[in-house]
Amino acid sequence: MxxxxxxxxxxxxxxxxxxxxxxxxxxxGWYRLKEFVSTASEVKTSLSVIIAIRNEAGNILDLLNSIDKQSLSKKQFEIIIVDDASTDDSIDIINAFKKEHNELQMKVIESDGNGKKDALKKAFSEVKNEIVFTTDGDCILNENLLKNYLNYFEENHTIKLCFGSVFYEKPNFPLQQIFRVEFASLVASGAGSAGFELPLMMNAANMAFRLKDYEVVKNKIDGENLSSGDDIFILHAFAKEFGNGSIGFYKNSEHIVETKAPLSIKDFFKQRIRWGSKAKAYKxxxxxxxxxxxxxxxxxxxxxxxxxxxxxxxxxxxxxxxxxxxxxxxxxxxxxxxxxxxxxxxxxxxxxxxxxxxxxxxxxxxxxxxxxxxxxxxxxx
Known part of the structure; x- marks a missing residue:
């Protein structure tokens, strides 16, 4: 040989x-994670829902309707939508929904930067509530998700940032079934790594953190020059500043967010290449x-x-x-x-x-x- x-x-x-x-x-790490089921009958804190969008006209209504159906009292959360230079009818759709749902505390603002990270920074600067939850414009939330997050932070005082599982919606054709399992394997890896107290990755479509702690790390987040990684670099910054034990994973079979699967192999690769671009900035x-x-x-x-x-x-x-x-x-x-x-x-x-x-x-x-x-x-x- x-x-x-x-x-x-x-x-x-x-x-x-x-x-x-x-x-x-x-x-x-996955097996070490304990299922969280709150026994509290009511929550005392409030939450801000942050949604950075760009061209989500075909999806945004599903998300807004899922937020409208939340079990959490509408007096205990606000919605801040920041538009990242959409070129479709997203804002018109949002404003029409806002007009029909006066009971929702809802604010729509324009990003003064370029890209999702700048949009999120703009939205975070508008937040007044103690807990911040982020999701994407093409997602659907479980009806108890917001209330669950408030319960989690009220019962876990040492946790600074928490995230949960994200899944692709039910596949419409065999290729999407493959995409779904592949994506789930990434989410499972992030959950298991957090369970081993070695935070690795997460998805900002189902993430929440304490505002006061974000204020501590906001100028220490890596990868600012990259188009992707608004979630992972926030995770790494929190872990570095407060310790790996400050990161929590919300393990509960109902605490999920669903999002749209790629429609083609081309879309799948474009998404994965964008995600892969952030690895070079890991510290x-x-x-x-x-x-x-x-x-x-x-x-x-x-x-x-x-x-x-x-x-x-x-x-x-x-x-x-x-x-x-x-x-x-x-x-x-x-x-x-x-x-x-x-x-x-x-x-x-x-x-x-x-x-x-x-x-x-x-x-x-x-x-x-x-x-x-x-x-x-x-x-x-």
């Missing part, structure tokens, strides 16, 4: 071991380590597949390591989806695993070499 092949196999084995250890941490050790290990392992798997052209037995090796990866990922993904009562076609997901390494490598490297667009806006690398 050639010496370079021996070195390659050693690197493949070590990257696989590192990947297995990280997934085990996620899995143990915290744990997110850097996880990103590096996941990339190296999938890069080695991709290289193994390519080398099967040179020697056919590499194809068998590729199959064995992909099978290993699937079996390692399965306990966390399966239990996570089962807990939230979300059906999933894991046979289809297993087939996806054979192209998954190539997808990861492309999604990681593309932001380095190419610019990309999102919601009719060109974004820099």
């Amino acid at each position: 050639d010496s370079w092949i021996k070195i390659f196999l050693v690197l493949l084995e070590f990257s696989a071991i590192a990947y297995i250890l990280i997934i085990l941490i996620f899995t143990v 915290s050790l744990w997110p850097k380590l996880v990103s590096l290990v996941v990339f190296i392992f999938n890069f080695m798997l991709s290289a193994t597949l390519i080398l099967s052209i040179y020697k056919l037995w590499f194809a068998s090796l590729y199959f064995l390591f992909v099978l290993l990866k699937f079996l390692i990922d399965m306990p966390l993904n399966r239990n996570f989806l089962k807990y939230y009562k979300k059906p999933a076609n894991f046979a289809m997901f297993f087939l996806l695993e054979f192209v998954y390494p190539i997808y990861i490598v492309i999604a990681a490297l593309a932001p380095i070499f190419f610019s990309f667009s999102w919601k009719d806006r060109d974004l820099v690398k």
Whole structure:
């Protein structure tokens, strides 16, 4: 056997071991998380709902209706919508809804910056309530979500920031089923990592924090020059300032937010490439380590597949390591989806695993070499 092949196999084995250890941490962290069920009959604090939008004319009414149906008294929350230069009818739709729902404390403002991060900063500066909740314009909230967050913060005084699960809505075609399981695996990893007190990632579509604590970290948030990462960099800033134990995950099967799944592979890749662009700005050790290990392992798997052209037995090796990866990922993904009562076609997901390494490598490297667009806006690398 050639010496370079021996070195390659050693690197493949070590990257696989590192990947297995990280997934085990996620899995143990998920099982360590305790379900939160509040026993309080009423809440005393108030909350501000922050929604940064751009071109959400087709989605915003579903979100507003889900907020209108919240079990929390309308006197205990306000809605602040900040428009990030929408070019569709979003604002007209919002204003019409506001006119028909006078009982809602609702404010619509314009962002004076460029991009979602600037829009959120503008909205945060308008907040008066103690707790801040953020979501996106294409989401639907569980009817008890806002009340649950207030209960959580009132009963967990050491928690500065809390987040919950986000799922794609029920898929309309097989490809969206794959997107749904893949997205759920990311959410599960973030939840499990938080359960191990190693905050890694979250989704701002279901996030809440104490305003006074945000004021402490708002000038210490990394990645300000990036188009993505408004959620992850806030998470990292809170963890760095207040400690990993200050981050909470709200584990409850009803405490969820649903969002729209990508409509095509093109939309899926554009979203993932945008998400991948933020990894280069990570400053915290744990997110850097996880990103590096996941990339190296999938890069080695991709290289193994390519080398099967040179020697056919590499194809068998590729199959064995992909099978290993699937079996390692399965306990966390399966239990996570089962807990939230979300059906999933894991046979289809297993087939996806054979192209998954190539997808990861492309999604990681593309932001380095190419610019990309999102919601009719060109974004820099």
